[in-house]
Amino acid sequence: xxxxxxxxxxxxxxxxxxxFGDAEAKIGDDEASFLDRGVLDSLGFVALVVYLEDKFRIKxxxxxxxxxxxxxxxxxxxxxxxxxxxxx
Amino acid sequence: MSxxxxxxxxxxxxxxxxxxxGPRRGASGRNWQNAILLLxxxxxxxxxxxxxxxxLTAAVATSFAAGVWLDARxxxxxxxxxxxxxxxxxxxxxxxxxxxxxGFLGLFxxxxxxxxxxNALLDAAGISDAMPVLRLALPLGISYTTLIQVGxxxxxxxxxxxxxxxxxxxxxxxxxxxxxxxxxxxxTRAMLPQYYERRALRTDDVAEGAASFLLGFxxxxxxxxxxxxxxxxxxxxxxxxxxxxxxxxxxxxxxxQLFCDFAGYSLMAIGxxxxxxxxxxxxxxxxxxxxxxxxxWRRWHISLNTWLFDYIFAPLxxxxxxxxxxxxxxxxxVFLASGLWHGPTWTFVLWGLSHGIAMAVHHAYDxxxxxxxRKDRRWVEARRSKPYGAAAWVLTQAFxxxxxxxxxxxxxxxxxxxxxxxxxxxxxxxxxxxFGFMALFCAAFMVVFHSLQVGRGPALMERxxxxxxxxxxxxxxxxxxxxxxxxxxxxxxxxxxQF
Numbered sequence: 001x002x003x004x005x006x007x008x009x010x011x012x013x014x015x016x017x018x019x020f021g022d023a024e025a026k027i028g029d030d031e032a033s034f035l036d037r038g039v040l041d042s043l044g045f046v047a048l049v050v051y052l053e054d055k056f057r058i059k060x061x062x063x064x065x066x067x068x069x070x071x072x073x074x075x076x077x078x079x080x081x082x083x084x085x086x087x088x
Numbered sequence: 089m090s091x092x093x094x095x096x097x098x099x100x101x102x103x104x105x106x107x108x109x110g111p112r113r114g115a116s117g118r119n120w121q122n123a124i125l126l127l128x129x130x131x132x133x134x135x136x137x138x139x140x141x142x143x144l145t146a147a148v149a150t151s152f153a154a155g156v157w158l159d160a161r162x163x164x165x166x167x168x169x170x171x172x173x174x175x176x177x178x179x180x181x182x183x184x185x186x187x188x189x190x191g192f193l194g195l196f197x198x199x200x201x202x203x204x205x206x207n208a209l210l211d212a213a214g215i216s217d218a219m220p221v222l223r224l225a226l227p228l229g230i231s232y233t234t235l236i237q238v239g240x241x242x243x244x245x246x247x248x249x250x251x252x253x254x255x256x257x258x259x260x261x262x263x264x265x266x267x268x269x270x271x272x273x274x275x276t277r278a279m280l281p282q283y284y285e286r287r288a289l290r291t292d293d294v295a296e297g298a299a300s301f302l303l304g305f306x307x308x309x310x311x312x313x314x315x316x317x318x319x320x321x322x323x324x325x326x327x328x329x330x331x332x333x334x335x336x337x338x339x340x341x342x343x344x345q346l347f348c349d350f351a352g353y354s355l356m357a358i359g360x361x362x363x364x365x366x367x368x369x370x371x372x373x374x375x376x377x378x379x380x381x382x383x384x385w386r387r388w389h390i391s392l393n394t395w396l397f398d399y400i401f402a403p404l405x406x407x408x409x410x411x412x413x414x415x416x417x418x419x420x421x422v423f424l425a426s427g428l429w430h431g432p433t434w435t436f437v438l439w440g441l442s443h444g445i446a447m448a449v450h451h452a453y454d455x456x457x458x459x460x461x462r463k464d465r466r467w468v469e470a471r472r473s474k475p476y477g478a479a480a481w482v483l484t485q486a487f488x489x490x491x492x493x494x495x496x497x498x499x500x501x502x503x504x505x506x507x508x509x510x511x512x513x514x515x516x517x518x519x520x521x522x523f524g525f526m527a528l529f530c531a532a533f534m535v536v537f538h539s540l541q542v543g544r545g546p547a548l549m550e551r552x553x554x555x556x557x558x559x560x561x562x563x564x565x566x567x568x569x570x571x572x573x574x575x576x577x578x579x580x581x582x583x584x585x586q587f
Binding site: 016017018020021041042043045046047049050053059060062063065066 | 246247248382386394397398401402403405406407412413415418451458461462465468
């Protein structure tokens with residue numbers, strides 16, 4: 001799976017769960033903070049972690065389980081790629 | 089000694105002068121600013137309870153030692169068998185260290201509650217006085233220092249943060265006197281590095297710190313301390329004597345009192361921190377603007393709720409936990425913990441349980457609503473409409489108000505009486521005794537305070553902050569004169585200090 005495919009899945013998930021078609025506009029920039037732009041609140045972060053683990057078959061260790069590690073599109077994709085996600 | 093007392097008016101300037109005029113680093117490289125803060129914190133604590141300093145010292149010493157041990161043993165570079173043994177050892181030490189911290193809290197805060205509850209249960213089974221009931225004095229701020237230290241231990245154990253190897257910096261970080269009584273609950277990564285640096289006196293820190301302290305003082309001394317004896321306490325001590333309308337006014341007054349007392353304390357602590365060049369975390373963000381319970385809890389007592397979220401809720405509902413993905417159950421667990429943290433009584437259990445269940449119900453509703461949104465975009469627009477927002481605001485605030493009934497009542501029976509009175513079933517007809525200028529002032533304060541966050545409010549605040557320093561200085565000076573004239577020093581203690 002390419003990075004662009006993973007990005008598409010992530011945007012689809014955000015649209016499906018929270019933004020109903022507005023996710024792309026809400027994010028604006030792949031470097032922008034989800035928390036600052038209101039893309040995901042703290043509960044959304046928990047749902048995101050569960051989604052990433054299930055969808056990309058990765059395990060997010062407790063020591064990495066904090067919002068800063070998953071606070072933008074790029075941070076999420078970097079994490080998933082670095083942990084072998086999206087290879088299935 | 090309290091922030092609002094005469095002693096503090098002498099204590100603070102003395103510490104402030106020593107801190108900024110004295111040496112900042114000794115020849116050994118030791119940060120003397122931390123030493124002064126620690127000495128001041130010990131003195132501050134000693135004015136409340138010198139004996140209990142021993143408890144705080146023991147807690148800080150054990151968490152410091154455990155942190156250093158955990159940090160000195162990373163598993164990187166070991167073969168798998170060695171690493172597995174080391175992981176087990178680290179886990180055991182981390183568990184013991186956390187249990188020790190919770191043990192201090194449990195012994196002083198909960199032992200009496202659990203033995204009393206067990207006795208009541210056994211009494212019902214015909215066995216009387218089976219357990220001795222411990223009644224120990226609660227060490228000042230133990231609920232806050234425990235969470236600070238447990239958070240630190242978990243951060244080091246999870247290798248999110250290096251351990252602190254400077255006992256002076258660590259002790260000052262845990263026991264810094266402004267945060268000691270009622271928070272904010274400081275976090276390792278944001279706060280500890282500030283104690284490693286030499287702080288410099290900056291005009292911005294002084295201006296912002298003084299403004300924050302003044303605003304907090306006004307909230308506490310002008311609003312909270314007037315509401316408590318005049319509108320709140322009489323109604324809660326004898327709800328049966330009052331009409332439903334009077335009880336609703338008393339309940340709204342209690343919400344205002346609690347906010348101004350606790351947010352006021354937090355602002356004073358944050359302001360004092362800034363005056364020492366330290367940035368404590370924000371604890372309240374205009375909670376009465378919230379249009380949903382999750383939003384409310386992101387705005388009220390932020391430092392406790394983010395702590396509970398990061399160290400209980402997130403690990404509980406992710407990973408391999410049996411609660412994985414079960415957000416509703418996670419809420420009930422977390423809010424029960426929050427209720428018990430506030431105090432070892434059934435009223436706090438009921439309060440926590442109510443919020444946990446309400447959060448779970450809100451989550452289920454939210455999921456249902458989103459399913460509608462996926463099918464038809466008009467549901468999205470409906471949610472953004474003003475009537476929807478207004479209804480959501482009323483429901484959220486009404487629910488929070490109602491849960492303050494058990495929060496404030498001395499027992500479940502009293503809470504039931506108050507709730508019956510709200511529904512007009514109490515039989516009382518008494519009116520609110522002091523519904524005059526000051527009551528209107530308190531209400532107006534709340535409206536203006538929250539209005540500054542909506543519409544053109546933030547822009548106005550920015551314009552004020554951009555005013556030349558002398559003009560802002562004069563306005564702060566006038567505010568101080570106003571407070572000195574109208575507010576007697578020695579206001580009552582803070583509500584959250586008792587937790």
